[in-house]
Amino acid sequence: MTNGTLRRRAAAAALIVLFFAAWEVACLMFGVSDLILPRPSQVFATLWTRMPVLWPHVVQTLSTTMVGFVLGVLLGVLLGALIGSSRIAYDTAYPLLIGFSSIPKVAVVPIFVLWFGSGTVPAVLTSLAICFFPIVVNIATGLATTEPELEDVLKALGATKFDILWNVGLPRTMPFFFASLKVAISYAFVGTVLSETVASNRGIGNVMITASSNFNTPLVFAGLFILAALGIALYAMFSLIEMRVTGWANRKADLIAT
Secondary structure, X not given: OOHHHHHHHHHHHHHHHHHHHHHHHHHHHOOOOOXXXXXHHHHHHHHHHHHHHHHHHHHHHHHHHHHHHHHHHHHHHHHHHHHHHOHHHHHHHHHHHHHHHHXXXXXXXXXXXXXXXXXXXXXXXXXXXXXXHHHHHHHHHHHHOOOHXXXXXXXXXXXXXXXXXXXXXXXXXXXXXXXXXXXXXXXXXXXXXXXXXXXXXXXXXXXXXXXHHOOOHHHHHHHHHHHHHHHHHHHHHHHHHHHHHOHHHOOOHHHOOO
């Protein structure tokens, strides 16, 4: 790790600490009520004291999100590969996907509850429904960027359409794929928490809606902090995998403007 990278990360960490310090000081200076905006120290204290109770809900939300996310990735890759490699599939499926993605997912939660009852299944399906579209779009875009000249050369060498897709098209979509993963994991948490606030008695979403009904604002913010931490951790994990898999497609750190 270079000195420039260390300085940049140290500066970023300092700004984050400064943000929370300014939040704390502003609440104290202006006498902001805990019901409106709790101080970060109160939120962290709530996390510390309530974590034994919150932990099962954290596990529930994380496991539900990951199941929905994995299913969304599988569905997104299959549909993206189909749409990106077939013009007929593109003309047929793309308008339907755009229409479905335009529907607010809070509107489909009651349908999932009607079909499967309240609990984990609607949360998994909501997570899947909200996260697979970015993957479809990015996979299809990546396949569409394959040069026609390269495809013609491979066909002349005897490669089938599946050979071109497997050996050239899909590897070229890896930068697009990992970019979509980092977006989709955030969406997956949104879908899970949305369903938990409507139709579940477990999970961080349920904790937050119950805490808000009891005017326990620090606990509501504690739930937000947990969701943010989970999202950041998974985003960082996919970023590390991306650097390992698609390092050839990334700019070097010394070329990034600072």
